[in-house]
Amino acid sequence: MLARSLKVVANATRLQLLSLLLAEPEERATVGSLTEGIGLRQPTVTHHLNLMHEAGLLEREPRGRQVWYSVNPDMRDTIVDLVQ
């Protein structure tokens, strides 16, 4: 894991989001379902997801009107270790 990703992941809210994401079916989720799961405001969740996407931790896939987030497969095992 590169330094930038490591720094980004060293944050409680983002670790929680990653753990929620990995608990979803097929390990994918939308902003809506993550917002519900973590109990924070949607702009806050979007902000954290964007940061993790920029750091290469998350991949995003627009589908229709929704955007689905998933963990970058190259880093999945490392991240699973961190949130288990």
Next chain:
Amino acid sequence: MPPRPPDHGPPLDVAEARRRAAQLQSLTHPVRLFILSHLARQPDQVARASDLSGELGIPAKEVTGHLATLADTNLVTQVGGGGEPTVTLSHEARARFRRIIAPRLDAEHHQPVGVPRLEPGIDWSRYPTVVRRIAQQLTQRFRTTFSRNTIEKYVADSYDELASRSRVNQHLPMLTNRLTTDRLSALAAARGLRLRPVPDVLFVCVHNSGRSQIASAILRHLAGELITVRSAGTEPAQAVDPVVRQALAEMGISGFIEAPRQLSDDMVRAADVVVTLGCGDACPVIPGRRYFDWPIEDPAGLHLDQVRSIRAEIQRRVESLLIELGIDPPPSSP
């Protein structure tokens, strides 16, 4: 601190997420990351503060401070009682951060996890000169195992990683060197290779115009690419002694002669083996290097046949040095 079952357990609660974020922050300090990596590499995963201090070249007091931070975040545990702090990786560090602190073979890519994929071309203008110099040194050192591209890429990535985590730049070059070397040995192991550094031998005499030139020419001739050979003088002459040049030309190796150079601390620091040929105390001493002192007569002003016998004496010693270094000269050598 309830460990959750693998995958799909309940998500992290706030308190646990905070605790883990604090662990990650503790781990992002380069010195602490090094302590953890070092522990992970030890057969019993145990180290004393003084070992770590020596290994990292950092005062024991500073190491003790880092160990306390690591213990507070449950990344290391104290072992034994009393006396000097002795630590081991915590169970949690082993379970949770192993992929970060001790990159292992990733079966799919045949590369250690956590190590970047290779792409050629580094924009060196983004880096301090010292980083580029580290890349050059390591390229010299590991050229028989890895390509220059690979080594440069690893140096640049290791530096990026350390620099972005560190607020203090003091130890960065040394840490970059070590992290890169660690990762290259992991990569070599993953490919079933042994990372065999190319030894760096430095010959030193007073003028770098006679004895050290003969020794370095003969060693270059015998060892070729298997050894990095340098020579220097404490008071370099203007040019190489003409009779010495003639004696080397007889062996067909005058092409290895180089212009006399001033000895520098850097050259000594880069060398694994330093051989002095009569310069004695003028040569700087760095702990941990291997030193040999060959009492060889100065060929300056001597006749060709006298220089030939000096050449023969140096050749005999160079051949023993090769055996000492465990290097077989190519069979075509005389």
